[in-house]
Amino acid sequence: MADIFREYFTLFMGAVIVNNFVLTRFLGLCIFFGVSKSLNASIGMGMAVTSVMTISSILAWVVYNYVLQPFGLTFLTTIVFVVLIASFVQLLEMVIKKHAPALYNMWGIYLVLIATNCIVLGVPLLNAESNFAFGKSIVHAIGSGAGFALAIILMASLREKLQYADVPKSLEGLGIAFILAGMLALSFFGFSGMIPL
Amino acid sequence: MKLWDIFYKGLFEQNPIFRLALSLCPALAVTSTTINALAMGLSVMVVISLNNVVVSLFRHWVNPKVRVPVYITSIATIVTLVQLTLQAFAPVVYKELSIYLALIVVFAIILARAEVFAAKNTVIPSFFDGLGMGAGFTLAMVFIGIIRELFGTGAILGYQILGSWYNPALIMILPPGGFILIGLLIASFNIIGQYQHKAKAAKAVLQRGETVNG
Numbered sequence: 001m002a003d004i005f006r007e008y009f010t011l012f013m014g015a016v017i018v019n020n021f022v023l024t025r026f027l028g029l030c031i032f033f034g035v036s037k038s039l040n041a042s043i044g045m046g047m048a049v050t051s052v053m054t055i056s057s058i059l060a061w062v063v064y065n066y067v068l069q070p071f072g073l074t075f076l077t078t079i080v081f082v083v084l085i086a087s088f089v090q091l092l093e094m095v096i097k098k099h100a101p102a103l104y105n106m107w108g109i110y111l112v113l114i115a116t117n118c119i120v121l122g123v124p125l126l127n128a129e130s131n132f133a134f135g136k137s138i139v140h141a142i143g144s145g146a147g148f149a150l151a152i153i154l155m156a157s158l159r160e161k162l163q164y165a166d167v168p169k170s171l172e173g174l175g176i177a178f179i180l181a182g183m184l185a186l187s188f189f190g191f192s193g194m195i196p197l
Numbered sequence: 198m199k200l201w202d203i204f205y206k207g208l209f210e211q212n213p214i215f216r217l218a219l220s221l222c223p224a225l226a227v228t229s230t231t232i233n234a235l236a237m238g239l240s241v242m243v244v245i246s247l248n249n250v251v252v253s254l255f256r257h258w259v260n261p262k263v264r265v266p267v268y269i270t271s272i273a274t275i276v277t278l279v280q281l282t283l284q285a286f287a288p289v290v291y292k293e294l295s296i297y298l299a300l301i302v303v304f305a306i307i308l309a310r311a312e313v314f315a316a317k318n319t320v321i322p323s324f325f326d327g328l329g330m331g332a333g334f335t336l337a338m339v340f341i342g343i344i345r346e347l348f349g350t351g352a353i354l355g356y357q358i359l360g361s362w363y364n365p366a367l368i369m370i371l372p373p374g375g376f377i378l379i380g381l382l383i384a385s386f387n388i389i390g391q392y393q394h395k396a397k398a399a400k401a402v403l404q405r406g407e408t409v410n411g
Contacts, residue, residue: 079273083266
């Protein structure tokens with residue numbers, strides 16, 4: 001039992017900090033730079049990405065292990081995952097719009113943005129590639145989502161402070177944001193020896 | 198001649214990485230060595246040109262309401278073809294690029310070219326538009342790859358360029374170096390853009406002055 005717990009915990013922390021999806025794998029950069037201008041939006045986005053990623057990982061795991069693998073169709077993984085996730089997000093958007101309009105007003109816009117996004121597609125693909133069992137896939141997805149949320153919230157806080165700084169004109173906007181992300185990645189790199197992966 | 202213009206605009210004027218900042222995303226992860234950057238760039242070039250051809254061929258039959266799912270399915274199919282080809286003929290590169298190859302599917306630039314160009318033009322111009330955008334993307338990727346590999350290891354494509362006096366800055370081939378380099382490159386392109394803008398404005402003033410005097 002303790003061994004399993006340790007294994008899951010290592011995987012989780014690894015996904016949150018050591019292999020942070022944004023800062024070491026460059027996934028989800030579009031939303032990372034687009035949304036991190038405001039702290040509130042970043043919190044919403046972090047939560048939306050985490051939940052969508054977890055559910056789509058579960059769906060993808062089921063399809064991969066019960067359909068693609070038994071029938072020897074693993075070469076179709078990319079196509080099937082893209083269509084699966086895009087249609088799932090579309091469906092989720094419609095259901096939320098109908099049954100929880102308040103939630104839709106808060107989250108709807110983020111759902112549209114993450115329908116076909118590298119980070120949401122990347123996690124199920126990684127799960128499939130490393131042949132994770134069901135529990136591990138979920139832990140990995142939640143960890144990756146939490147890592148994304150952590151990175152985007154940190155970045156948003158930094159960028160809010162940055163508004164008071166005197167940035168050279170040519171670096172304004174995306175330029176300084178990238179350099180800031182580099183600094184953030186550098187500090188996350190300090191953890192890289194912590195967990196052997 | 199017109200085809201050349203369509204091809205050429207993707208190289209510099211509308212270079213997908215530096216000018217449009219589209220599809221920056223996961224591509225940066227594989228720029229730590231020049232060879233990987235080149236392989237990724239060429240893969241994207243193949244996907245974007247073929248997808249433009251497919252979209253252009255079927256443009257009269259695709260209902261506008263379902264166009265995005267159709268385009269995505271087409272892109273995913275072509276990406277799978279590229280994956281299988283690389284897996285068969287260049288297994289080392291395939292392994293290095295790993296999931297980033299599959300993630301070409303969600304590159305905004307490919308969908309954008311299908312929507313903006315291929316859905317409204319005939320097959321041959323669409324092919325050249327894709328080729329140009331892909332070439333611009335490859336150029337930018339290789340440029341970043343060369344800088345990162347040169348400063349990070351002192352070599353380009355594995356050949357030692359800088360002598361033993363050079364102490365490699367390991368940060369350049371790690372992710373933080375990638376971020377910082379892109380930030381600096383964006384700033385440099387902004388400076389060049391401002392300079393060009395100023396030069397253009399000065400020229401306009403000069404021409405106006407001449408006509409007044411004349």
